[in-house]
Amino acid sequence: MPQKGQANQADKETLESKLIGLRSEVEALQREVRYKEEQMRNLIKDTLDAQEAERECISLEVHDGVTQTLASAFQHLQGLESTELEGTHAKQLLLQARTLVKQAIQESREVTNSLQPATLKDLGLVTTLRYEVEQLEGETGWKIDFKADDMRLPQNVEIGLYRIIHEAINNARKHAQTKRLRVRMTSSGNLIRVEVRDWGAGFNYSCGETSRGGGTGLLSMRRRAELLQGTCNIESTPGHGTAVSVEIPFSGQREQYG
Ligand SMILES: Nc1ncnc2c1ncn2[C@@H]1O[C@H](COP(=O)(O)OP(=O)(O)OP(=O)(O)O)[C@@H](O)[C@H]1O
Ligand SMILES: [Mg+2]
Known part of the structure; x- marks a missing residue:
């Protein structure tokens, strides 16, 4: 029959080995959490980078597309202004069109600028x-x-x-x-x-x-x-x-x- 002292010693050793096991489980979990956090940070970074790239791309598209087209429409309208137009109504329509196109140019510039100055x-x-x-x-x-x-x-x-x-x-x-x-x-x-x-x-x-x-x-x-x-x-x-x-x-x- 084991002595009382021997039994205590055995219990102590069992507890210690359990503790070691628990410690290594905690360490493994901590490593897992750090890894997940790192993954999350990378994901956020990739998302923000992709967002910036997309913004730049849309900004260039708007600048090279809509804004250029509007600018040449504006020039045509300016050209028309110097030609003889019949009736004040036609002149008024021309002026209105010119104002709207100018406004659209301003708006598309603002879009370009807000996407990425x-x-x-x-x-x-x-x-x-x-x-x-x-x-x-x-x-x-x-x-x-x-x-x-x-x-x-x-x-x-x-x-x-x-x-x-x-x-x-x-x-x-x-x-x-x-x-x-x-x-x-x-x-x-x-x-x-x-x-x-x-x-x-x-x-x-x-x-x-x-x-x-x-x-x-x-x-x-x-x-x-x-x-x-x-x-x-x-x-x-x-x-x-x-x-x-x-x-x-x-x-x-x-x-x-x-
Ligand atoms: N400078 C500030 N002064 C007063 N309240 C603020 C200020 N900044 C933020 N808040 C308050 O904090 C809330 C959260 O701000 P947050 O910028 O996250 O959201 P939002 O401005 O409402 O929307 P989003 O930024 O997504 O367009 C706001 O709705 C507002 O109630
Ligand atoms: Mg806000």
């Missing part, structure tokens, strides 16, 4: 934002305090930041009911910092959730920052406004791109 690739993020902020001030009567360090970043970083800043500004425009907005983009050391702040309505935001539900904008800003190995922090207080702060690590040469 040509200036983003050619002149870079800072110049594009400066121009768009000026346009927005003109359209809305807002006072936008815009300051950005001069920099060119790799294309994927510029596109990612452009989409984040655009969404933050759009949200302020749609939801904040304010005319005061600040946009900052600075580069110091190995960090690019972006902040879009408004002093408007604000909202309840905690753990990535809004009390009012809403769309996909906030989520997509955070995902885009993560894809650039950075962070996107959203702080909002009802009645006091909202701040979107993004930090992206970047140690490459800033002037090399463009």
Whole structure:
């Protein structure tokens, strides 16, 4: 018959081997979770890359197709204007057609631009934002305090930041009911910092959730920052406004791109 001490020793060994088994199961599960997370990140990245490629493609199609056709229709109408037309009615119709075609050209340019601004690739993020902020001030009567360090970043970083800043500004425009907005983009050391702040309505935001539900904008800003190995922090207080702060690590040469 085994002694009491021997029995305890056997129980202890069984428990230890169970514990080792459990530990290795936990480790296997943790590896599985990490693998799935990596897969998810890759999937999101591929989706966003495909979305950008698609946007560029549609933008080129519209630019080279509809916009060009409208531009030549506009020229024909201008040519007709200088010829003798019988009756004021015909002249009026011509003028109306010309106005509509001009409007359609403007609209198709806006579509092209919103899909992917040509200036983003050619002149870079800072110049594009400066121009768009000026346009927005003109359209809305807002006072936008815009300051950005001069920099060119790799294309994927510029596109990612452009989409984040655009969404933050759009949200302020749609939801904040304010005319005061600040946009900052600075580069110091190995960090690019972006902040879009408004002093408007604000909202309840905690753990990535809004009390009012809403769309996909906030989520997509955070995902885009993560894809650039950075962070996107959203702080909002009802009645006091909202701040979107993004930090992206970047140690490459800033002037090399463009
Ligand atoms: N700057 C802001 N000021 C006030 N409320 C905001 C602001 N930004 C976001 N919100 C609130 O958070 C919700 C979620 O924002 P989110 O950008 O995810 O969705 P959305 O703007 O409603 O739709 P989508 O971006 O998909 O077109 C909004 O519906 C709004 O209630
Ligand atoms: Mg939004």
